[in-house]
Amino acid sequence: MISVQTLAIYDTEISSSIPPEIGLCSELRNLYLHMNKLKGPIPHELGKLQKLTSLLLWGNSLTGTILPELSNCSMLVVFDLSANELSGQIPRELGKLTVLEELHLSENLLTGPIPPELSNCTSHSDSA
Numbered sequence: 001m002i003s004v005q006t007l008a009i010y011d012t013e014i015s016s017s018i019p020p021e022i023g024l025c026s027e028l029r030n031l032y033l034h035m036n037k038l039k040g041p042i043p044h045e046l047g048k049l050q051k052l053t054s055l056l057l058w059g060n061s062l063t064g065t066i067l068p069e070l071s072n073c074s075m076l077v078v079f080d081l082s083a084n085e086l087s088g089q090i091p092r093e094l095g096k097l098t099v100l101e102e103l104h105l106s107e108n109l110l111t112g113p114i115p116p117e118l119s120n121c122t123s124h125s126d127s128a
Contacts, residue, residue, distance in 0.1 A: 008032040010056070015039065018062075023048040034080070035059040042081075047072040058082040058104065066105070068093040080104040087111070095120040 004025050015037035022031075023045025029052060038060035046055070047069025055073065058080045065088035066081060076097050086108040094103070095117025103121070 003027045006030040006032070009036070011035040013037050017041075018043050018046070018057075020045045022046060025049065026051070028052055029075075030054040032056045033060070038062055040064070042067055042070075042086075044069050046070060049073055051075055054078045056080045057084065060084050062086060065089075066091055066094075066110075070094065071096040073097070074099070076100055078102045081108065083107040085109060089113075090115055090118075092117040094118060097121055 005027055007025065007028060010032050013036060017040035018033065018038055020043040022043065028049050031052060031054065034056040039062065041064030042062055044067060047067060050072060052073040053075050055076060056078065062084040064086065066086055068091040071093035074097065077099055079097070079100060079102065082104040087110065089112035090105065090110060092115035095115060098120055100121040
């Protein structure tokens with residue numbers, strides 16, 4: 001088990017994908033990988049980070065869809081995937097993030113309606 005609680009690598013122009021091994025950081029509370037050149041899909045393993053409170057992946061070149069598994073991160077308060085190249089619909093499962101205060105999804109290629117399940121979040125700012 002890796003006991004890192006905060007991983008902050010931002011504004012460094014890293015141009016790789018997010019490694020699936022990130023899911024091994026079970027104590028991770030804050031993941032700040034914004035303003036890089038990260039590409040590829042969001043790894044499913046991020047859904048294993050149940051203690052995560054802040055997930056900032058904005059300002060990259062991430063592709064694929066927003067994973068329903070991210071709803072397993074039930075402690076998320078700040079969730080920012082804006083300014084990427086994500087496509088598809090916003091998963092209704094994100095409504096399970098009941099302590100979510102900030103949800104930023106703008107500047108992506110998302111389609112479809114905003115799921116009504118997001119009203120289950122105690123406070124949300126969805127910029128979809």
